[in-house]
Every structure is written in C-alpha cells, then in structure tokens.
Amino acid sequence: MALSNSEEQLMQILWKQERAFMKDLIDAYPDPKPATTTVATLLKRMQDKKFVDYKQIGRSREYFPLVKKKDYFSKHVNGLIKNFFNNSPSQFASFFTEETNLSKKELEELKMLIDSEIKKK
Secondary structure: OOOOHHHHHHHHHHHHHHHHEHHHHHOOOOOOOOOOHHHHHHHHHHHHHOEEEEEEEEEEEEEEOOHHHHHHHHHHHHHHHHHOOOOHHHHHHHHHHOOOOOOHHHHHHHHHHHHHHHHHH
C-alpha cells in the first residue's frame, strides 16, 4: 500500500527521528506547521496501512515506523522500473544517466558500484 504525499512527508520525519511524540513531529515540519488534528489523522491512516505504530506512555503516544525507509524506497524504484520502463532496469539506467546531468566523476562512481555488484554475482 502506498502513502499519500502528506503521509510520505510525515514518514520522512519519523524515519529521521526514529521515535517521536506528536509535539516532536509537528516541530519538525517547516512553517506553516500543520494542525495537531491533521497530523493525528495522517498518523491514524498510516497506522491503518501498517506503516506506523505507537507505544502509549502515560497520556502520550510515542510513534515509530514499522517500515524501513530502504524497503519503502526499494519498492517504489522497482514499481517505477516496472511501470515506466517496461520492467527493464537497463532502460531505467539509460534514462537515469542521460537525464540527470551527472558529472563524469559521478558516472565513474556509478560504474564502480555496478562493477562491484557484478563481481558479487
């Protein structure tokens, strides 16, 4: 299940903080800060989607992510490759290297990463 843009923004904050109370989450937003009820609604939806849970501490809830950022990002990249590049990683790589204005140094670093992965296989 995917997150909306608003949920994803909140999830980014929670991934960064790892564990946070409502006040911490709201404080991490740029101005203008969202209303407490807005953040509470987002957290409830994210909890229903099994992305977030909380631990009750007195009258407060300490929220924490259930999904790792790397896992979420990996699923999105794989979906992107499947849906926009005919399930072809090489088409994705071609587009990525041509359209992102990478420097020669950055391309060489990518090549080293790919060569390293090839050696592992």
